[in-house]
Amino acid sequence: MPLLKLIGDRLLPAIEEAKNEVSLEDWRANRIAHPDATALVIPNDADIDDLRCDVSGFSAIILEFPAFKDGRAYSQARLLRERIGYTGEIRARGDVLRDQLLYMVRCGVNGFEIAGAASDGAETALQEFSFAYQASSDGATPVWKRRRNRAAAA
Amino acid sequence: MYRYDEFDATMVAERVEQFRGQVARRLSGDLTEDQFKPLRLMNGLYLQLHAYMLRVAIPYGTLSSKQMRALAEASRKYDKGYAHFTTRQNLQYNWPALVDVPDLLDDLAKVEMHAIQTSGNCIRNVTSDQYAGAAQGEVEDPRIWCEVIRQWSTFHPEFSYLPRKFKIAVTACDHDRAAVKVHDIGLRLYKNDAGETGFEVMVGGGLGRTPYIGQTIRKFLPKDHLLSYLEAILRVYNLQGRRDNMYKARIKILLNAKGADDFASLVEKEWAAMDAKDVDLPADEIARIRDYFAAPEFEPLPETSAGLDSNSTKNKAFGRWVRTNTHGHRAPGYAIVNISLKPIGGIPGDASDAQMDAVADIAEQHSFDEIRVTHEQNLVLPHVKKDDLYAVYLALEAAELATANIGLVSDIIACPGLDYCSLANTRSIPIAQRISERFADLGVQEDIGELKIKISGCINACGHHHVGHIGILGVDKKGEEFYQITLGGSGAEDASIGEIAGRGLSSGEVVDAVEKLVGYYRENRQDTERFLDTYRRLGAEKFKEALYAAA
Numbered sequence: 271m272p273l274l275k276l277i278g279d280r281l282l283p284a285i286e287e288a289k290n291e292v293s294l295e296d297w298r299a300n301r302i303a304h305p306d307a308t309a310l311v312i313p314n315d316a317d318i319d320d321l322r323c324d325v326s327g328f329s330a331i332i333l334e335f336p337a338f339k340d341g342r343a344y345s346q347a348r349l350l351r352e353r354i355g356y357t358g359e360i361r362a363r364g365d366v367l368r369d370q371l372l373y374m375v376r377c378g379v380n381g382f383e384i385a386g387a388a389s390d391g392a393e394t395a396l397q398e399f400s401f402a403y404q405a406s407s408d409g410a411t412p413v414w415k416r417r418r419n420r421a422a423a424a
Numbered sequence: 425m426y427r428y429d430e431f432d433a434t435m436v437a438e439r440v441e442q443f444r445g446q447v448a449r450r451l452s453g454d455l456t457e458d459q460f461k462p463l464r465l466m467n468g469l470y471l472q473l474h475a476y477m478l479r480v481a482i483p484y485g486t487l488s489s490k491q492m493r494a495l496a497e498a499s500r501k502y503d504k505g506y507a508h509f510t511t512r513q514n515l516q517y518n519w520p521a522l523v524d525v526p527d528l529l530d531d532l533a534k535v536e537m538h539a540i541q542t543s544g545n546c547i548r549n550v551t552s553d554q555y556a557g558a559a560q561g562e563v564e565d566p567r568i569w570c571e572v573i574r575q576w577s578t579f580h581p582e583f584s585y586l587p588r589k590f591k592i593a594v595t596a597c598d599h600d601r602a603a604v605k606v607h608d609i610g611l612r613l614y615k616n617d618a619g620e621t622g623f624e625v626m627v628g629g630g631l632g633r634t635p636y637i638g639q640t641i642r643k644f645l646p647k648d649h650l651l652s653y654l655e656a657i658l659r660v661y662n663l664q665g666r667r668d669n670m671y672k673a674r675i676k677i678l679l680n681a682k683g684a685d686d687f688a689s690l691v692e693k694e695w696a697a698m699d700a701k702d703v704d705l706p707a708d709e710i711a712r713i714r715d716y717f718a719a720p721e722f723e724p725l726p727e728t729s730a731g732l733d734s735n736s737t738k739n740k741a742f743g744r745w746v747r748t749n750t751h752g753h754r755a756p757g758y759a760i761v762n763i764s765l766k767p768i769g770g771i772p773g774d775a776s777d778a779q780m781d782a783v784a785d786i787a788e789q790h791s792f793d794e795i796r797v798t799h800e801q802n803l804v805l806p807h808v809k810k811d812d813l814y815a816v817y818l819a820l821e822a823a824e825l826a827t828a829n830i831g832l833v834s835d836i837i838a839c840p841g842l843d844y845c846s847l848a849n850t851r852s853i854p855i856a857q858r859i860s861e862r863f864a865d866l867g868v869q870e871d872i873g874e875l876k877i878k879i880s881g882c883i884n885a886c887g888h889h890h891v892g893h894i895g896i897l898g899v900d901k902k903g904e905e906f907y908q909i910t911l912g913g914s915g916a917e918d919a920s921i922g923e924i925a926g927r928g929l930s931s932g933e934v935v936d937a938v939e940k941l942v943g944y945y946r947e948n949r950q951d952t953e954r955f956l957d958t959y960r961r962l963g964a965e966k967f968k969e970a971l972y973a974a975a
Contacts, residue, residue: 317663319697338462339545341585345662348582352699369446369463376581390454398442401431403575405702406582412702413431413575414709 274389275359276380281371281393284381289330298323309361314342318349325356330381335364344377351378351407368395378407425488425794426571426716428536435578436538443467444526451523466546466584468539469525473846478517478525479542480532484552484570484594485513485797489784492795494535496780502528507780509765509773511837511888512591513551513797514542518844540578545586547577547658551593553601554798557719558806560754563613563621565717566596569650572705572713576651583658587665588673590658591630603799603915605629605638606891608675609657613647622646627657627687628679631885635921636676641688648710652700653691660690720792720807725757729810742817745828748870750813759810761791763803763820764827764835768864769857772838773801782823790816800837800876802830832869833877833942834860837888841881841898848881850898850905850931855879858935863942872942875955878913891915893956894941895922896934907934911941911967912959925968937971944970 275284289309294316297304301323309330312318325331331350333343343362350356361381362374371382371392384392402410411419428436443463450460464470468479480495487495495515499507502524503517510516520528529539541548550570557565573592577583583590595602596613604610610626623645629638645653661675679687736743751760763783766772775783787795787805790812796804808816820826829835836859839845841852856879863869878892882899889895895910906928913922929937942955944967949958959967 339585340667341545341583342663342667344582344585345659353697367459370585373579373581373584399438399579400434402581403435403578404580413435414705415702416431417429417712418706418708 271363271383272386272389273361274382274384274392276375276382279396281382281396289332291332294321294323311363312346314340314346316346318346318354321354325350325354326358328358330359330361331356332361332363333379335362335366335370338365338367338370340365344373347374347377347379348407368392371395372398376402376406376408376410425486426483426567426713432575433533433536436533436536436540439467439538439540439579440526440529440533443529447522447526462544466541466544467529468542469522470543471846472518472844473842474844475519476522476525477844478520478528478539479510480515480517480537480539481542481549482513482515482537482797483574484550484556484567485554485799486556486567487795487797488535489788489793489795491535491537492780492784492787494532494537496777496784498528498531499777499780501531505777506774507777508771508840509775509797509801509803511799511801511886512549513554513799514549515797543589544584545588545590546584547573547580547586547590547592550574550577551591551602551607551799553595553597554796554804555601555751555760555806556596556796557717558753558758558760559597560752561597561599562754563596563615565714566594566602566611566613568710568714568717569611569613569623569647570594571716572650572710573654576654576703580658583662586658586662587667588670588675590661590675592654598917600917600919601798603888603891603919605917605919606631606635606888606915607638609654610638611650616644620644620646623650625653625657628676628684629919630674630676631888631890632674633671633883633885634674634677635885635890636680637919637921638676639679639684641679641684641691648707649700649704651705652698652703653695655703656691656695656698660687660694664690719755720794722755722758722807723809725755725809725811727756729757729813732810732813735814739814741828742814744866744870745817745826746813748828748832748866749826749830750808753807755807757810759808759813761805761808761813761816762798762830763805763825764829765802765825766829766835766860767824767827768829768834769861771853772836772856775803779823779825782819782825786816786819800835802835828866829869831874831876832866833863833872833875833938834869836860836877836879837892838879839881839886841879841887845881845886847884848898849883849900850881850907852879852881852887852896852898855896855898855907855931855934859938862935862939872946873952873954875942876914877938888915889913890921891919892922893954893959894938899928901928905931907931909934909937909941909971911964912956914956918956923964925964925971927972940971940973941967 292307625642626638791805838852838856842848880887891913909925910922
């Protein structure tokens with residue numbers, strides 16, 4: 271599956287060696303057995319407030335979107351960024367579509383396994399809106415803060 | 425009224441362009457219908473039985489005259505010269521062509537309107553009291569908070585693919601006209617004993633296949649923390665709501681599976697853990713929004729109007745209309761005017777382009793340029809001088825909009841039913857029309873008093889039958905339309921779910937059944953008792969007997 275990565279505000283094809291993946295369950299059960307693991311796969315029903323393991327050592331965490339309408343991983347991504355403070359790559363896997371990329375990016379996802387056809391115009395999709403109303407994990411300045419900054423500058 | 429600044433205007437314009445691109449990809453074949461469906465459904469575009477249907481958001485049911493004219497113009501330009509007002513204070517066009525929809529949305533964007541999040545599994549248009557800003561006894565204008573929620577929920581990245589659709593309603597009066605207890609979240613703004621203003625937060629109300637009355641999960645939420653608390657509720661729901669069965673995916677199922685107390689603890693825990701500082705709006709932004717909802721400059725007037733009194737005596741029909749269709753206003757000498765979209769024998773909630781233009785003109789002249797849409801599918805002119813009521817009445821009458829039946833037996837909520845909807849089992853509109861014709865005499869209607877009939881053409885309950893004083897549910901029995909009667913429901917502050925009365929009735933029997941129930945009520949009511957009160961006093965059995973007694 272082709273991989274796109276968010277670099278700055280650009281979405282670029284990434285060519286890299288496959289990660290050595292381990293599931294959250296296996297990692298919790300016996301981490302000694304997975305000395306080479308570089309990516310943690312978290313199922314979308316896992317409780318991020320109760321991971322019971324340190325995830326900071328993984329270079330990527332893979333979140334699952336089994337169907338485009340299953341949006342649990344949006345919350346998981348935000349919790350990983352904002353509550354756990356994870357700074358590595360958060361990668362979206364599954365039914366990843368062009369028209370969802372902006373929401374994923376806003377929730378802190380920065381790697382995307384996306385089929386070739388679905389990625390057409392992917393970069394454009396990130397630039398369709400100039401502002402965001404609400405604060406999220408991408409650090410975008412919410413509209414209310416822009417209003418305040420503008421008022422202060424006037 | 426709230427007015428867009430450059431940020432709001434940019435967001436809506438960019439959404440139109442984004443959707444234009446999505447429609448172009450569909451028309452060119454780059455997107456299949458399956459791929460296009462979730463995209464159009466984020467923007468209010470449904471594929472119905474015969475055509476596309478576009479649902480336009482009317483945030484918390486407030487419109488200016490200019491916006492109403494734009495809606496009328498769009499109905500001429502892109503539809504068949506009429507539109508339909510819905511139970512969520514929105515408007516639907518039933519016949520637009522796909523290729524025209526981006527242009528239609530572009531026209532609406534010019535008057536600060538859109539179709540954002542009017543469908544899909546996201547936070548839908550926030551609804552409110554149609555008398556907001558005009559009602560007596562209101563704590564503050566609930567639309568301030570509706571607008572706060574509108575901005576926060578628009579394109580919310582975390583909550584756009586929820587397990588199911590999500591509806592929020594806000595009221596700020598003791599008398600609930602917004603049906604907050606049958607919403608996913610109902611918010612009641614009130615002053616506590618310490619004199620602070622905050623929200624009672626109710627969660628898990630809803631109709632559909634499994635009706636529930638919402639439960640209070642927080643008695644008092646200081647109002648400045650509204651958004652972070654909503655974010656906590658939505659996060660718990662997004663992570664834990666069921667996704668295996670769409671009929672069990674609403675938050676009401678989650679709340680009732682866990683129990684209200686456990687659900688509340690989950691929310692409180694999430695809320696405590698959250699960094700709320702960038703979620704809750706600072707005081708200056710709330711004040712900025714509040715300023716838009718400042719009351720208009722009411723003239724100092726005496727409470728009574730000599731002209732109103734003499735015209736009510738001279739013109740009996742006007743007198744009746746004043747009694748049934750106007751409501752007390754907070755400012756002396758003013759009244760709230762309800763415009764019925766339920767003419768006898770008509771289609772509930774429909775308005776022609778000419779009628780929409782007429783309402784726009786009347787509002788501009790007599791109601792500070794403001795119009796409201798009600799969840800009961802009527803319109804409201806919120807601020808009319810009592811001295812002007814006769815002129816307003818005559819203008820409404822000329823537009824065939826002066827039916828004096830607000831809250832009465834022919835003021836029926838009906839879903840579009842099998843005449844339009846691909847989910848329906850039965851027709852709803854013709855039943856409403858026939859009931860309305862049976863009780864055509866407005867004098868009789870006034871004597872019967874408040875009686876809310878609500879009709880749904882299938883179990884999804886878009887016609888709110890569960891909370892009708894008399895509810896009518898259409899069911900398909902071996903290819904034949906049957907109707908089940910429920911009794912004793914209410915969507916107001918005394919909310920309750922109606923009870924099924926007994927065996928289903930044929931389409932031919934329904935109107936007689938309603939007449940029998942009404943007849944029994946009139947024989948047995950005490951004093952000024954409403955139908956609902958008599959039903960609650962006497963109990964279901966008596967009414968069932970009356971309903972099924974051999975003729």
